[in-house]
Amino acid sequence: MKSGSNLEKVILSGQPAVTAELGPPMSADPHEVIKKANQLKGFCDAANITDCQTAVVRISSIAAAALALREGLEPVMQMTCRDRNRIAIQADLLGAAALGLKNCLCLAGDHQVFSSAGRLKGHPGAKNVYDVDTCQLVGILKKMRDEGLQEGGDKLEVAPKFFIGASWTPMGDPIDFRPMNLMKKVNAGADFIQTQGIYDIELFRAQMEKIRNMGLHERTAILGGIIVPRSAMMLKYMDSSVAGVTVPKPLIDRLNKAKEAAGDDKKKARELQEAEGLKITIELIHQVLETPGVKGVHIQAIEWESAIEGIVKAAGLYPRPTFTD
Amino acid sequence: MSGASTIEKKGSHRERAAALKETRPYSPCRAACPVNTDVQAYVGFIAQGRYNEAFEVIHSVNPIASVCSMICHHPCERACRRCGVDEPLAVRPLKRFALEQSTEYRRNKRHLIEKTKGKSVAVIGSGPSGLTSANDLADLGYQVTIYERHPVLGGMLAAAIPPYRLPREALKEDIDDVVSKGIEVRTGVEIGKDISLDEITSKHDAVLIAIGLSLSRSLNIPGVEGPGVLLAIPFLEDVAFDRKPDLGKKVLVIGGGNVAMDVARSARRLGVKEVEMVCLEGADEMPAWKWEVEEAVEEGITISHRWGPKAVRREDGRVKGLEVVKVLSVFDAERRFSPTFDNANTKLIEADTIIITIGQMSNISFLKDSKVKVDERGRVQWDPKTQMSSAPGVFVSGEVVTGPGSAIAAAASGHRSAMAIHLYLQGEQIEGSLPTYEKEKIADMPATVAEKIAREPRMKILHLEPEKRCNTFEAFEYGYDEEAALKEAGRCRGCGGGAVVDKNKCMACLTCQRICPYGAPVVTAWSEIRPEYCQACGLCAPECPGGAISMVSYDVREFRETLPAIVGSVDPNRKEPVIVAFLCTHHLGTAGFNLPDHVRKVPVHCTSRIDTNDLLKAFECGADGVAVVRCPGSSCKYKGIENRVAARVGQAKKLIGMLGMEAGRIELLTTDAESGSPYTAVCAGFADRIKQLGLRSK
Amino acid sequence: MIVGSQKSIDELWEMTKDFKKVLVFGCNTCVAICHAGGEKEAETIATLLRMRAAQEGKAMEVDFTSVMRHCEPEYFEPVLEDLKKYDLILSTACGVGVNFLSDRTGNIPVYPGINTSFYGAVEAPGVFVELCAGCGNCILHLTGGICPIARCSKTLMNGPCGGTNKGKCEISKDVDCAWYLIVERMKKLGTLEKLAEVQPPRNWSTSRDGGPRRVSLEHIRAFEEQEAGKSDPAGGKK
């Protein structure tokens, strides 16, 4: 075993893995993390702790991951290339490992312009770093773990042992390059992959076929991304504006119908749409898991962590496997 | 110097550009002019209503400007590049207009010139050539004495060219200019008769013989001697000095040149109903200008072509007519004059008076026994490289040596002789230092450019109706009124007055090459603007980021320099907004500027010449609003300038916005070019809008 | 070339308002080509500052002039004495010019009259695009001639990231995704397989991160020093 993380164990066991997501708060209050950790605990094999997602300042991924771990939830710390150079990154990795963190997902990170979207002022004027990119970061983690060397070549007395993850957008532009893009991450050393949210299952399957032909599904564990839809509006937005996401019209129509069924009642409209959204989620989970080469699902219920329990149960993925060392 | 580039500029733009212009090929009109009058420059001034400046341009090279404005044979027009588009520019009538407009200015300028050189020059003969020399020598500070056998100055201009073509008032303006410089005038003095050449040479430090061709040639045919047969020059002199000769009922003029036309048409004006001309040449071979022939025919003069004079038939001594013989050919294979006749084919043309107009020669009998040598063919020996005769200190100029030509060519010769005399008297070398008028001219207009030029017919020149003009020696041609003159001036393409690049400032950015509507600039290491393409629109100059482009004919920064004076002081308690209006002068010049005082008018050749910085400057000078008023796109003299001008106005709006001023304080407006006062309504409307915005306090 | 862009008049005013005699000093090379700081723009800025001074009721003299380049001494030395007649030189050259001049005007300050934006090309008249970041270690042969350092908003060496959307970068619909362009270009060139290789972390020390950079050419220096009498013609130092 490379890291001995729970996630790694589940994957090695051959059972479909389930990861979820925990967004740390924009505040120094640990309770939010503790609360969410407890909502997720037991319903996933590990939970991603985002690293200042959309470039918004929040409790750092490492700190929040340490809090979650304290609560008994296995975290997948996230590490973007946006905010740290290779010195800070490696220092943080050593610290994270020292704190007992075992999974790390490598990401480019959202550009700082996103931080000022919506109501937030954010820090669009921040300087981004990108000393290294995702592939290179994966390589650094692997080199530290497997060779016991820093990127620069200096020796590590005790190497950080991470189960190394990377993100992948299977349906992003340029779509015919995406398999090669995955290959690079795998070649660099990605043990597992969490994909961008999948709605267009046909297209995803077509991409997966290419991945299988390249044999990549054998060399890494691909967890299909599921973003829980909550409203027709959200799906429409994802379809039009989120990179690498296309939403088939019938799915949007289903949520629209749910909304219309409620008439003018706003509360009811929300409830009906959420109920339909959960249904869609379950369907998608099944379709993704049925896709050959897929080793699990990564379920993102954004700012709706409480929904995970129901979803995992309804999908027949409960209880989660446990291991005794 | 605040507000200016720290690079100092001296003198007016015209003075500075003159040197630059010399380094460039001339416009064809200028190259064709015997004294290289800068046509493009003065026509440009006319178009802007700057008539006095137009006068200065003309007069700086041409002391017989008024004369030329009436009777010049205008080679400039034949060379005009508009010929390749539609019709040539009416250069001569425009010159007339400019001179008529600047008469007062001109008169006020006249003044005595100090005689600083302490040397005196005698000028024999006061035709265009003698007058020009006298003028130049006086300017240089010499004491000049003109000796003229006629009672008045002017040579052929006064004594031969009939007043219906050259009103004597026009001639007088030119002569007064020269004489006012402090020239001694001795009219009624014939050298060789009243005073000897020796006396003259002993009295003066140098002598100029400019006696022209004052004798008419006669024919050696039977019957020519006796009453009823006249020679052209004496006849024209009679006309000029109002000695009405008795001509009988029918006059026959022998000859087909311009002098013959003057003779025939003068005879008509003396009351002779029947005037016939007989000439060797066919209609298309006649040496007379086509327009002269047409005008003569309009006046009822008939022309018998291809007949040669054989004998004057007389009855009782009185002329009965002329026996003529049919011409077979006029020129030989080498196009030399060598007529052949069909002796079997003759006829008699009846006439009471016959006037022989077959050419002139000079009367140089007074040179006999002098140091001035005469060649075997009876012509004064001279050296064209020094303008000197065989006698040191005795110079020649004009037709006496060049043979027949035009008044302006005689003037050119006069310039050369004056310079030669000056160099001689200063002990300097003459050869190689005299002005030459042979200049490189810009190439023909490329077809790609000609295609882009709007067809605009030449403004018509009106004449007194033939019936009326036959009864009078009054001028028969009307001058342009202001509207016509401005319209005509607007037709000039400004050849050779266009864009030039200062290589020290050009960074080869390609801007000019990209924006020129005519493809004139070619940028390699720096921009080379090809003059044969350039239409002098000026679109490129304000756009050049390095300030590398100037226009030969106007200063790119001229507006900025003159705006403070144009805007003047701004009354803080004013009721009306101060509007600076940049007004396109293309159609009406400044004639349509009937605008109230609070609208400060800036005439522009084309709005394409306005720089964003000009618009800012107007505000800096205190304008409440700035209007750029252009002519409608359809009638614009240039192609494809609208968007550029609009973009500059847009940029200026943005820039004043940075100072907290409303964008509405600048507008790009279009005028109604056809209306008589096209700017009144647009400017009034704009002023109203500015009033709404309020007057600026700072 | 170096592309610059104009500063707001407010900013320029804040910089200049305490000076009595200001020279707006244009630079007629790169920044002129991009219509930011050539003689024409220097005149514009001078006019705007005078107008602003009038609005503020301050007496300020503002002139303008220009030379071909501020980054080579031979160009501005002839006017150096004239420059020193001013209290402030507002240079509309790029930052290079401002720096360079600053060292050479004695006690007269040189302030920046424009913003120095990037190294760019003229995509169309009036449109300038950044295409190079001057990183000091060119890898364009690996990326189909399209620079991921300058043109990818994350300077990714193994792109694209997941943000590519319809060929555009996640930061804006108006910005091309450099990696999208790279992939498409390399497809066309038939060299896509080159991208399969993972590019290792870069050595940024050739870039700004290595401190101010300097290129000194032996062969040119040898000649110059020889001319100045500092070394003998054989090349050995005296």
Ligand SMILES: Cc1cc2nc3c(=O)[nH]c(=O)nc-3n(C[C@H](O)[C@H](O)[C@H](O)COP(=O)(O)OP(=O)(O)OC[C@H]3O[C@@H](n4cnc5c(N)ncnc54)[C@H](O)[C@@H]3O)c2cc1C
């Ligand atoms: C009828 C006619 C029409 C013309 N029309 C035109 C026209 O339309 N346009 C045009 O450009 N040109 C025209 N010309 C030509 C023009 O007039 C001559 O080119 C010009 O006048 C020549 O100038 P000049 O100075 O050489 O001589 P002139 O003008 O001939 O002047 C010579 C002067 O010397 C005087 N003189 C001669 N001998 C003596 C002496 N011994 N002592 C004192 N004085 C003497 C003469 O009286 C005369 O005044 C015309 C010429 C004629 C005859």
Ligand code: SF4
């Ligand atoms: S268009 Fe004007 S400048 Fe050109 S040849 Fe004719 S008169 Fe001369």
Ligand code: SF4
């Ligand atoms: S616009 Fe000016 S700087 Fe640019 S190429 Fe033309 S002349 Fe040269």
Ligand code: SF4
């Ligand atoms: S833009 Fe106008 S002035 Fe400039 S080169 Fe072209 S034709 Fe000449």
